[in-house]
Amino acid sequence: MxxxxxxxxxxxxxxxxxxxxxxxxxxxxxxxxxxxxxxxxxxxxxxxxxxxxxxxxxxxxxxxxxxxxxxxxxxxxxxxxxxxxxxxxxxxxxxxxxxxxxxxxxxxxxxxxxxxxxxxxxxxxxxxxxxxxxxxxxxxxxxxxxxPMIRDHFTKDSVVSTIGLTLMMSGLMFIFVGLPVLSAVGLIDYNSAYGMPLSMFPYYWIPHTWATVNNRQYPLLVNMRKGLIDPDTPKTVKTRKGEYGDDYILVFSDEFNENGRSFYEGDDPYFFAPNIWYGATQDLEWYDADAVTTSQGSLQIRLEEFFNHDLKFKSGMLNSWNQLCFKGGIFEVSVSLPGPAGVQGLWPGAWTMGNLGRPGYLSTTDGLWPYTYQACDAGITPNQSSPDGLSHLPGQRLPSCTCPGEDHPTPGTGRGAPEIDIIEAGAFSGYPGPQGLPIATQSYQVAPFDINYYPNYNFTAFPDLTLSGLNTYTGGPFQQAISATTVLNKDWYDNKQYQRFSFEYVPGQGKEAYILWKVGDQTMFTMDGRAIGANGNIQARQISEEPMSLILNLGFSNSWTYIDWKNLVFPTTMHVDYVRWYQKKSEKMVTCDPPGFETTEYIEKHAKAYQNLNYTSGAERRVTNANQLWDQTGYAWPKHRLNSEC
Known part of the structure; x- marks a missing residue:
């Protein structure tokens, strides 16, 4: 310039x-x-x-x-x-x-x-x-x-600057976000040498010990079971043939392969373990949910000496009441029974009951268990209108002939809570040797009763009398049992070996309805609806048409058998490998509300009875006050044509 x-x-x-x-x-x-x-x-x-x-x-x-x-x-x-x-x-x-x-x-x-x-x-x-x-x-x-080319962004200065910026931002995020969050939830307790520890500052919420159920880490939702069939169930068992050649498909299974499952009420979608004393049979143990868990691929119910609720023993019961119900099909369970084998006293069971009766809640079974009856005659009356002591039942609370407007879940249909037992294990003391012979009963409990509790055995069958025969106990004032006694193998105890027990049933009345019991693949006992047909002053009873819930339990009681205290060993455990339910493809009925036999709405309307287990003082009922248990709940006993003018 x-x-x-x-x-x-x-x-x-x-x-x-x-x-x-x-x-x-x-x-x-x-x-x-x-x-x-x-x-x-x-x-x-x-x-x-x-x-x-x-x-x-x-x-x-x-x-x-x-x-x-x-x-x-x-x-x-x-x-x-x-x-x-x-x-x-x-x-x-x-x-x-x-x-x-x-x-x-x-x-x-x-x-x-x-x-x-x-x-x-x-x-x-x-x-x-x-x-x-x-x-x-x-x-x-x-x-x-x-x-600029890609390599121009990866110079030494760019890489070093990026790393430095990342470290700086990470540090700032940890200081201003991570540290406060970790401190607030209690994972760390940051203590400053020049200030007050964070644990001394007030928290927005301090969890109480009673609010913590367990320390178990539950799986992510994507890993959770999404259906009624357990993913661990082998594909080869998802179909099977019935006794008479019918095709059945698996509708529910639980393999119990996940360790540490909790069965407190609300923890599991299918089963729960109640916290009760089973007063119906005057059990010697308290049922506690912590006695039921899963480990090493099986469900475990443990009976042990543990002072609990003024009782010396603690055990567990698992049931699916009002959560998982079935009508018709095949119920199979694989079990290793609690030992010692052949010693009298223990009462392990796998059984089903109509959903209108909640196990252990005696007010709910009052007038319902074990009724399965559609007629309106002496069979629905207290004591079955028999002065000879045949029955001490209060009568059918929900008969088919209730008066219009009375409290009934399905007016015009007789309702009840019958019981089908897959297995109730015991022992026969007359067997030679230091221990008795392990046996099991497989039964159908019904009401009203046949004369002398004697059904029509012409419509029952025992294919192999060397393995299974007629149970000499046929009933009492509170139930009639159509039952078989089956001999068991001592290796099926104490987690040595597992055995499959099952029953197959078709609901209804007459020849087409039946129940048959199996051990493994061998049929032990069969009966059809004619075995409980009309008899004396009562009409035919039905093979259960109620939705049935599942029950697994381990208890013992003087009302079951003699207790051999000397040879019993505590603790002892009942192991269940799996539970499976099959139904015909065209007759799938996995619900607690099958058409014509709904239950859930009635249960909801009578929550006081179904949620309060303290209505049990009438276990030893008197004939003159037969309605005592249900009356305690405040709900009225429905009137019917035989006890009122309607």
Whole structure:
């Protein structure tokens, strides 16, 4: 760039504002920026004056004149600095020295001719480029030539900066987010050497010990069981043949392969273990949910000496009441019974009961267990209208002939809670040897009763009398049992071996309805509906048409058998490998509300009876106060045609 010296008169003219355009830019101080070459415009189109125009042509008002050219001043630097002449003009003269005509100056335009003689040798010429031309003279292909490549983002500086930024952000997130959250939930207790520990600050909520069920970590939802069939059930057992060639499919299974399952009420979608005393049979143990768990691929129910609720023993019961019910099909369970084998006293069981009766809640079974009756005659009356002590039952609470408007889940249909036992294990003490013979009963419990509790055995069958035969116990004042006694193997105890026990049944009445019991693949006992047909002053009873819930339990009671205290061993455990239920494909009925035999709405309306287990004081009922248990709940005993005028 060149600097120009301006005379005092020019300065005076500027001060007097003689110029038509005031000096508002650097151009007014004598530096010409308009002469830079613009490669994308031409002289005719550009709004700027021609780049070839001289300073005098651009601003004619400021054209300088000098009569006598001054001598050439040698330059001591790269920049040539014009000076005022020594003679020929005095300060304030009207004629000025014309620096444009008489003094060489550096023309740094790109198209300026190269000056050499008597001029500076450094300025740019038309065929030269300065190193910074690319910065202020962009070209049309710069966006392609200078586009950043992927490798340009992975320079050493970029990588180090990214790592540093990540560490810094992680540290800030931990300090301002992670540390407060971890401290709030109690996972860490941050203690500052200069402040109060976080544990001393008030928390928004402090969990109480009673609010913690267990320390178990439950699986994610994506890993949870999604259906009634356990994913661990082998595909080869998902179908089977019935006794008479019918095709059955698996509708529910539980393999109990997941360790540490909890069966407190609400913990499991299918089963729960109640916290009760089973007063119906005056058991010697308390049923506690912590006595039921899963381990090593099996369900385990443990009976042990443990003082609990004024009882010396603790055990467990598992049932599916009002959660999982079935009507018709095959119920199979694989069990290793609690030992010692052949010792009298223990009462392990696998059985089913109508869902209208809740196991252990005696007010709910009052007048329902074990009724399965549709007629309206002496069979529904207290004591069965028999003065000889045949029955001590209060009568059927929900008969088919209740008066209009009375409390009944399905008016016009007799309802009850019959019982089908897969197995109730015991021992026969008359067997020679130090221990007795292990046996099991497989039964159907019904009411009202046949005369002398004697059904029509013409419609029962025992295929192999060496293994199973008629049970000599046929009933008592509270139940009639159509039952078989089956001999068991001592290896099926104490987790040595497992054996399959099952029953297959078709609900209804007459020849087409039946129940048959099996041990393994061998049929032990069969009966059809004719075995409990009309007899004496009562009509036919039915093979259960109620939705049935499942019960697994281990107890003992003096009402069951003699207890051989000397040879019993505690603790002892009942192991269940699996539970499976099959039904005909065209007759699937996995519900507690089958058509015509609904239960859940009735249970909900009578929650006081179904949720309060303390209504049990009438276990030893008196005939003169037969309705005592249900009356305790505050609900009325429904009237029917035989005890009222309706």
């Amino acid at each position: 060149a600097s120009l010296a301006i005379s005092a008169s020019s300065i005076s003219a500027i001060k007097d504002k003689k110029y038509t355009r005031p000096p508002h830019s650097i151009n007014d101080l004598g530096t010409d920026y308009t002469r830079y070459f613009k490669p994308f415009s031409d002289g005719t189109k550009t709004p700027i004056r021609s780049w070839r125009a001289s300073i005098s042509e651009r601003w004619p008002q400021a054209k300088l004149a000098l009569s006598t050219p001054p001598p050439r001043v040698p330059s001591t630097t790269l920049f040539l600095t014009p000076v005022a002449p020594d003679t020929g003009a005095s300060q304030g003269s009207s004629t000025l020295y014309d620096v444009e005509k008489n003094l060489s100056f550096v023309d740094d335009r790109l198209v300026a001719p190269y000056e050499e003689k008597g001029m500076a040798s450094w300025p740019l010429v038309c065929d030269q480029e300065e190193p910074d031309d690319e910065m202020h003279m962009p070209r049309d292909d710069d966006d392609i030539r200078f586009r």
